[in-house]
Amino acid sequence: GESVGLHLPTLSVQEGDNSIINCAYSNSASDYFIWYKQESGKGPQFIIDIRSNMDKRQGQRVTVLLNKTVKHLSLQIAATQPGDSAVYFCAENIWWGGSNYKLTFGKGTLLTVNP
Amino acid sequence: GAGVSQSPSNKVTEKGKDVELRCDPISGHTALYWYRQSLGQGLEFLIYFQGNSAPDKSGLPSDRFSAERTGGSVSTLTIQRTQQEDSAVYLCASSLVTGAGQPQHFGDGTRLSIL
Numbered sequence: 001g002e003s004v005g006l007h008l009p010t011l012s013v014q015e016g017d018n019s020i021i022n023c024a025y026s027n028s029a030s031d032y033f034i035w036y037k038q039e040s041g042k043g044p045q046f047i048i049d050i051r052s053n054m055d056k057r058q059g060q061r062v063t064v065l066l067n068k069t070v071k072h073l074s075l076q077i078a079a080t081q082p083g084d085s086a087v088y089f090c091a092e093n094i095w096w097g098g099s100n101y102k103l104t105f106g107k108g109t110l111l112t113v114n115p
Numbered sequence: 116g117a118g119v120s121q122s123p124s125n126k127v128t129e130k131g132k133d134v135e136l137r138c139d140p141i142s143g144h145t146a147l148y149w150y151r152q153s154l155g156q157g158l159e160f161l162i163y164f165q166g167n168s169a170p171d172k173s174g175l176p177s178d179r180f181s182a183e184r185t186g187g188s189v190s191t192l193t194i195q196r197t198q199q200e201d202s203a204v205y206l207c208a209s210s211l212v213t214g215a216g217q218p219q220h221f222g223d224g225t226r227l228s229i230l
Contacts, residue, residue, distance in 0.1 A: 008155060034218050043119070043206055043221035044158070051216060089157065093214075100163075100170050101213050103148075107157035 008087070010110040019077040021109045023090035028071060032093035034103070035064060035075045039086045047075070047088075077111075085113045117141065119222035121207050127228045130199060136192045136225045140209030147190050148219055149182060150206045158206065164190060165213055194227075202229045 013019050025033070031052040036044035050057045050064045050073075057064050063076040073090050087108040093101050120139040128134055140147050149161040160174040164184045175181070179197075184190040194201055204226050208219035 032216060036221075041223070043208075043223045046218045046220060049216070049218055096171075098170070100165075101217075102160060102163070102171065103219060104160070105150075105158040 008107050008110060010112065012112045012114060013080050015080060015082060015113055015115050017080055019075075019080045019084070019111060019113075021075045021077075021088050021090075021111065023073040023075075023106055023109075025071050025073060025090070025092045025106075027092060027094050027104075028068070030092040030094050032101075033064070033066060033073050034091045034093070035062075035073075036089045036091065036105075037084075037086045038089065038108070044089060080111075080113050082113045082115055085111055087111070119207055119209055119220055121205075121222035121225050123225055124223065125226045125228075127230065128197060129230050131196055133193065133195045134197055134227065136194075136205050136207075136227070138190045138192070138207030138209075138222060140188065140190070140207070141220055142188075144209035144211055144220075145187065146210045146213040146217070146219075147184060148208045148210075149190070149192050150208065151176075152204045152206055152224070154203075161192070161205075163213070197227075197229045199229045202227055 034049045035047045038044045048059045048064050061078045065074045089108045091103045091105045122137045147164040150158040162182045163171045166187050167184050179195045182192045204224040206224040208221045210217040210219045
């Protein structure tokens with residue numbers, strides 16, 4: 001898995017398997033988290049988000065789990081498809097005063113889906 | 116279009132030249148962000164606008180970098196006297212407002228190459 005600020009890890013899975021991408025965040029005051037998918041040559045694409053008052057949120061084939069105790073976030077992709085191959089970033093939203101917030105991104109996990 | 120639009124998509128220029136990068140956010144989005152992404156790396160925050168004002172310029176790497184936003188819409192990022200280390204993908208994102216529960220939506224970036 002990745003940690004906000006560390007090297008880019010990789011994950012290789014077979015088509016049809018479930019994928020789990022992990023992320024450790026640093027700031028216990030972070031109140032909002034987002035997972036992005038970035039394909040080659042494209043900008044990051046929003047996948048799913050979760051607020052800190054939730055432990056789990058489900059979307060279409062994706063689930064995000066948040067464990068605030070250990071400051072850990074994961075993205076689960078069900079029945080992974082070749083089109084899911086991309087770099088996945090987690091981002092944490094940190095309040096820094098007034099009405100100002102900043103998203104801090106990890107360096108991403110490269111997911112490769114083998115047919 | 117409905118998404119964030121950036122231009123040019125690619126820019127090649129000689130060291131020492133000035134470059135101007137443009138971002139058209141999603142209509143109605145009041146918050147606009149600039150990031151830099153080097154090859155295989157995560158997103159480095161540069162600057163953020165709320166309306167036309169920039170409460171956070173902390174990420175600008177040097178005084179060669181500047182940005183402005185007019186009419187609460189289009190933003191330009193200007194790099195003066197470009198250096199080879201400025202080569203990267205420059206990404207723009209916008210959100211409806213800033214804060215928790217407000218995902219940032221990205222354009223596809225401008226790929227800047229300094230010769």
